[in-house]
Amino acid sequence: MKGKEGTEDQGGRDAKSGRYSSGSGLGPSGVKAFFADKCMIEKSNDSKGIWVFRTPEEEWHKDYIHGVTKGAGIKLMVWACIWVRNKGPLIPIFEKSVDRFVYIGVLEDGLVDVWQEVEDTVGDPLFQQDGPKIHTARDTMAWFAEISIQVMEWLPNSPDLNPIQDCWKMVKEKLHQRFPNIYKTKGCPDTARKHLAEALNQVWAQAIEGEFLEKLWESLPNRVATVLNARGWYTKY
Numbered sequence: 001m002k003g004k005e006g007t008e009d010q011g012g013r014d015a016k017s018g019r020y021s022s023g024s025g026l027g028p029s030g031v032k033a034f035f036a037d038k039c040m041i042e043k044s045n046d047s048k049g050i051w052v053f054r055t056p057e058e059e060w061h062k063d064y065i066h067g068v069t070k071g072a073g074i075k076l077m078v079w080a081c082i083w084v085r086n087k088g089p090l091i092p093i094f095e096k097s098v099d100r101f102v103y104i105g106v107l108e109d110g111l112v113d114v115w116q117e118v119e120d121t122v123g124d125p126l127f128q129q130d131g132p133k134i135h136t137a138r139d140t141m142a143w144f145a146e147i148s149i150q151v152m153e154w155l156p157n158s159p160d161l162n163p164i165q166d167c168w169k170m171v172k173e174k175l176h177q178r179f180p181n182i183y184k185t186k187g188c189p190d191t192a193r194k195h196l197a198e199a200l201n202q203v204w205a206q207a208i209e210g211e212f213l214e215k216l217w218e219s220l221p222n223r224v225a226t227v228l229n230a231r232g233w234y235t236k237y
Contacts, residue, residue, distance in 0.1 A: 033126045033152055034083030034118050036111070038093070039168040041200060043175060043183045044073025073183045074192040078200060079106045081114070082164050084121055084217050085210035088114040092197035094190075100137040107143065115149065126152040128162065161223050161237065163216035167208050174207040175199060 077093040091110040095102050111127075118125050127144070129135050131154050144151050175182070179199045185192040226235045 032122060032124065033128045034081060034122060035128045035162050035164050036079065036081035036088075037130065037162055037164045037168070038077055038079045038098075038106075039171075040075055040077050041168075041172060041175065041196070042073060042075035043179070043196065074185065074189070074196050076193050076196045076200070078197075079110055080164065080167070080204065081111060082167065082208075082213055082216070083118050083125065085214035086114075086117065086121060087167075087204070087208055087213060090201050090204040092193075092200070094193060094197075098134060100134040100140050103134045104140055104143050107140075111149075112147065115147070124150075126150050128152045128154065130162070131155060161220070161227065163220065163223070166216055167213075170207055170212070171200065171203050174203045178203060 077098065079091045079093060081088040088110050091106050093102065093106060127149050129151065134140065141151070182196060182199055185195045187195075223235075223237050226237060
């Protein structure tokens, strides 16, 4: 690694700015993509399953049954994108159903303002999204073409290599730690969902840090190699 100003380290990152050069265009993991995804966040009084050990004779004993309140809790779909050690805003989706026009609105809210920063950091990036029809619809692809965003080809049924999945896992864990009783929010469903959106934005801003994101970015070559070696079988990713 060279130590002089304006030189690059072995990963193609400028020693002064920390940005990855468009010449290498790859970053430390050899990846030009940046990643986006939607996630349904649900919060109820059950943070996780409870294991109960019992004999066959005790199967229906009241002391060995954990009840669940049906319909309790609140849920909200959110969208976000990440690249290298950076993240875009967390966009709540309040619509009950998401069609291509809702998705384009999400992209306008969450992607347009950070696009220049993505280009400055990665070089000439590819946008990665999964393959639902609303993502690949004619109107959606026309929107990408209009603002000159190149979309990575992605099969509808593919191994989920998107590193943002690790972010969603952390967001859910931190939401339960910091807001364990948010499911008790009073008011109508819309009020509860807005409260959940505020809490999720706090978690996204505070818990998803640059060092964590960069580790995910640098794990990408190993993720791909692991999936290839598994030949379609399960992996830890």
